[in-house]
Amino acid sequence: MLEKANDNPLRPAAPSLFARLAASQEARLAVITVLVFALMGALSPERFLSVQNITSMAFQFPEFAILALAMTLTMLTGGIDLSVVGIANLSAIIAATILTQLAGGTQGADALGWYALSVAAALAVGLIAGLFNGLLVAVLGLPAILATLGSGLVFSGFAVVLTGGSAVMGFPEVAAFIGNGRMLGIPVPLVLFGLLAAALAFVLSRTAFGLKVQMLGANPLAARFAAVDVTATLIKVYVGSGVLASIAGLLIMSRANSAKADYGSSYLLLAVLIAVLGGVNPYGGYGRVIGVVLAVLAMQFLSSGLNMLQVSNFSRELIWGVLLIFVMIVNARPDLFQFKRRPPAA
Numbered sequence: 001m002l003e004k005a006n007d008n009p010l011r012p013a014a015p016s017l018f019a020r021l022a023a024s025q026e027a028r029l030a031v032i033t034v035l036v037f038a039l040m041g042a043l044s045p046e047r048f049l050s051v052q053n054i055t056s057m058a059f060q061f062p063e064f065a066i067l068a069l070a071m072t073l074t075m076l077t078g079g080i081d082l083s084v085v086g087i088a089n090l091s092a093i094i095a096a097t098i099l100t101q102l103a104g105g106t107q108g109a110d111a112l113g114w115y116a117l118s119v120a121a122a123l124a125v126g127l128i129a130g131l132f133n134g135l136l137v138a139v140l141g142l143p144a145i146l147a148t149l150g151s152g153l154v155f156s157g158f159a160v161v162l163t164g165g166s167a168v169m170g171f172p173e174v175a176a177f178i179g180n181g182r183m184l185g186i187p188v189p190l191v192l193f194g195l196l197a198a199a200l201a202f203v204l205s206r207t208a209f210g211l212k213v214q215m216l217g218a219n220p221l222a223a224r225f226a227a228v229d230v231t232a233t234l235i236k237v238y239v240g241s242g243v244l245a246s247i248a249g250l251l252i253m254s255r256a257n258s259a260k261a262d263y264g265s266s267y268l269l270l271a272v273l274i275a276v277l278g279g280v281n282p283y284g285g286y287g288r289v290i291g292v293v294l295a296v297l298a299m300q301f302l303s304s305g306l307n308m309l310q311v312s313n314f315s316r317e318l319i320w321g322v323l324l325i326f327v328m329i330v331n332a333r334p335d336l337f338q339f340k341r342r343p344p345a346a
Helices: 017-023 025-043 051-060 062-075 084-103 108-139 144-163 173-180 188-206 208-218 220-225 230-256 267-277 289-308 313-332
Strands: none
Touching: 025 289, 051 062, 051 188, 051 289, 062 084, 062 188, 062 230, 062 267, 062 289, 084 108, 084 144, 084 230, 084 267, 108 144, 108 173, 108 230, 173 188, 173 230, 188 208, 188 230, 188 289, 208 220, 208 230, 220 230, 267 289, 267 313, 289 313
16 A cells, blocks of 8 residues: 655655745735735725726836836846936937927828837937946946936936926827827737836846846856856846836826926836835846736835825835835845744653
8 A cells, every 4th residue: 555645754744835825925926916906995995996097007107117127127137227217207308309399290190200200219318328327337347326326317417408497398199199098998008018028028037148137146256257248248238227218208208298307206216116026136136027017016006095095295205215125124134024933842
């Protein structure tokens, strides 16, 4: 008669499904997301669970979610990009200037052509800004946090100089589609974010470049010995971050129907918080896009719920800051939150 596996006292018992889920950071985050949604729905079911609110959230969160993807890409290398909001606004202002100064009141195919040119110009701004950051970090060896903090101020300064601090408005109707349109009933911003998130997940998990990025973040010295071109990899990472930031800027411009140097000022803290909450290691080497997507949803549900509870913007920033510190502590010292069973009495 066959002996059952669990009859052997020397063989450890297989971990339960609950234990396996608890060990997965993405699974824990998925549970948190569901709990936040349920809590906010219970506190204000008529407003939070309405079709209008769900649709509104689908239009809102892709703006800072794309910035979080840019932040994730740089944090995987052990760096950070604090200039993403500055790049987004400068890119949007360049695009807005083309649409208002050159396109004028054109409509139809002409307006579409000018809009395509403005998008190309905005993406070029993001690429150049990202290249500038990459050179500062990879070639000159500056700390990423200081280099991108300084460059972000430079980009914001350029935006103020170009506009005098005022908003740029008066775009053709075609410019509103990317931020306010629908495709088969689905908000275009949500479709755009989904495509970008899927593309980034594929690049990081299925390409040699993604492997190099995570190797560089996990152990830069080992990456050099493995013949990884650290300089080129870092430059590509910051260029990618700049392009993603410029796409977010175009989205903000389209939704607001204007561009200004100080739009999205609270998005920087939110992007960092989402990346860390999504399981990206601030020291580099580990991070999954699915975790970032779940963190985006959790933060959007929480933000929308707090808004319905009439919590002020200043209080929300306080909550984001406290939450960021708490998540960092949990990630750095998980032993502080583990309860050990007492050994049985002899």
